[in-house]
Amino acid sequence: METFDTLGRLVTLPAPGDEVKPPPHWRDGRRVRLQRAVGYACAPSDHPRNCPMATKKATSKKNAFYAQSGGVSAVINASACGVIETAMRQSRYIGKVYAGRDGIVGALTEDLIDVSRESPAVIRGLKHTPAGAFGSARFKLKGLDQNRAEYERLIEVFRAHDIGYFFYNGGNDSMDTALKVSQIGEALGYPITCVGVPKTVDNDLPHTDCCPGFGSVAKYIAVSTREAALDVASMARTSTKVFVFEVMGRHAGWIAAAAGLAGRKTGEPPHIILFPEIPFDRDRFLERVKQCVATVGYCVVVVSEGSAYPDGKFLAEAGTRDAFGHSQLGGVAPVVADMIRQAHGYKYHWAVADYLQRSARHIASKVDVEQAYAVGKAAVELAVKGVNAVMPVIVRKASRPYKWTVGHVPLAEVANREKKLPPEYITPDGFGITEACRRYLEPLVAGEAYPPYRDGLPDYVRIKGSPVRRRLKTEFKL
């Protein structure tokens, strides 16, 4: 993708998976701005004093507010752990660390959790605990024009609790919110440093090589596909011939692509992947299923919940819509399975992993856990250096062996944008992943980071969740 940098020159944005060398930008002022424009800027660890993104220095000590947003993941709490542990070490700049109970809703209703009253063991345990320990929310703040009151309320709560740092852990919708909060704070004379912490299993945030949360769901899907496919292969001669596995991914096929890691050689499952990026062609699909059963003896199909017909209609649309106005999907697997049965009469089975895939901390990717922690840590390091309205990103330095670092980009570059699976990651027939895609995905699922177990089950931590005493007399109705 080509764009113009801040100096008006045509530059090419790196594609996901591209190896990017972090530039020695401290030696060249113009290079800094270029990198800033394309989204790969300063690694916080060697963040220069004169970085143009450091608009101000943290001066007085302020409290910090952390909130989780949108669908949770196996490692969003690892980011929380990174934010909290780092903030607690920055006692020169950061006082108390508060968290929103149920995300931004907790801020609006002044329902804050005093994180400093949690034990260090529980904070550490967040690193191996899935889902949103503080509660997350599907609650999108409207535009400034439409509902300025919500933003003003946020600032009112922040002011009441002397909060100077806002760390918002979410996807592209949430980055938009964080950006607006930073703008309204400035406008209302209560400047607040807003740093986004990337999180989405969908892997659809732009300008970051990958999104924390994705690596673990990718590993879960690849492992599950490999295992279930072995099951089908065992039974195919006398029983199930077709297995359909539905995975998440509303508009981007990253999770579906991860299933492709399950097979290496030709003929190995999954045999067909249905991506949201490729319009569904019923006849061509059914023909491929038939051909696969005839040659391999069985057929494993992975279908993204976002798979749609050429006219954009989802293969299975439940009809209900969530708080963000997105339609609620689910149940495409039985639709596809039944389509195959009607056409060919094969015995089939289908599975829908749903929440299992994004909460499967037991099989999390080690790289993902580390990156989730790292972006949380980086967010705090950026904030105390006075870098405002940015989001840390993962920068890939090399694929084999995998090397990565953390950079950051302006929130304005990320907000409300989606990164789809690039065409060169999908095989020409539209049913599989290319070697380039495999090269991109493989490092992200690398390594295991098993949680501790007790009585045969993962020993996940639970926060105490001590409330912070309310200081405002006004109540806020959602």
Add this chain to the structure above:
Amino acid sequence: METFDTLGRLVTLPAPGDEVKPPPHWRDGRRVRLQRAVGYACAPSDHPRNCPMATKKATSKKNAFYAQSGGVSAVINASACGVIETAMRQSRYIGKVYAGRDGIVGALTEDLIDVSRESPAVIRGLKHTPAGAFGSARFKLKGLDQNRAEYERLIEVFRAHDIGYFFYNGGNDSMDTALKVSQIGEALGYPITCVGVPKTVDNDLPHTDCCPGFGSVAKYIAVSTREAALDVASMARTSTKVFVFEVMGRHAGWIAAAAGLAGRKTGEPPHIILFPEIPFDRDRFLERVKQCVATVGYCVVVVSEGSAYPDGKFLAEAGTRDAFGHSQLGGVAPVVADMIRQAHGYKYHWAVADYLQRSARHIASKVDVEQAYAVGKAAVELAVKGVNAVMPVIVRKASRPYKWTVGHVPLAEVANREKKLPPEYITPDGFGITEACRRYLEPLVAGEAYPPYRDGLPDYVRIKGSPVRRRLKTEFKL
């Protein structure tokens, strides 16, 4: 359950979970017979020469045949490993080890795999590889009267390949087949030692404390329920209120019960379990869901695929039937979720684990893997001692700390019988598990037995599968 022993005395069969001390039966001939009748007999490791079940001694060296049957599991290959490694060490009695390609179908079609041509590393690797490495089959041999030809064909193939031992790794249907093979062999003048190796994720075989395969699926379901429930809890305030998780278990609720391990205290999920043993009461169920959402804020429902209305009609019946004449189920989760939406309008999500649950070797129970190996090993040890028409069983000696040993029972006691969840394992309201059930289940999910990983994915082995040269001129049509 009460029954009569071989001496005509009334005895009480131990219930699953009961602690049974293996009797010092070698000191008391009558006790041996009693134990034999109630299904807890000689532990093969200290099998006495004068055990009445040892009907004959293995005399000349014969080849062995191993076959996998029915739905596979995460640990059926661990049993295969136990059979093969032990058989290879019994070179005094056992010559070659053959396996049926696709189970019993391989025997009927004389499609045998020469296991001795697999490397020891691959044989060892079976212990950490899920599904049926040699291929399994949903193929039920009919009764002797209805299709004697099939049994005669088996004997013909066994005779052609000098097979004197038949190890059949399956559930109650398969134990019936193994018994009939031993009977027809005797009748046709080609006696063959038939030993069953128990396997079923459904845990519904009688006379064994548990069935290899169950512990791992139980662990998978308990872990997944705990993880997905954390996800729902995080989001409940503004999003999903109800999560419905469908698990396997056609007639017995053992797998559904395992989900109960996910929660410990009152109010912890799962909040409702729907067992096949408890007729479904729509109104009472919907009332409970409402009450749960009102008090806890959300509701996690685990539903067994076998859940049925009082008239026996399944909540969701696909209408098709498998080779055993059982109706093919699947899709009860969306039915239940929609029922809740219609009644209460809650936002819901649902998941169907299907094959994922029974192939999830990545989260197998260590105890289960060990028991699967042990019954395979015991089967061979019994066979070479001349004990015919039996199946090794797991005998629980203590629950906390867990101690178990391997016994065996006559195949006739196991064939075609099902063990349901006993009433005392289900709470009086019919929606949960009791402390006794927890006590029974907990040891079975204990310990982790992680497979090795390569490139971020489990490194499962694949057999070479070298065919044995055919010796028969006749072809057999299935």
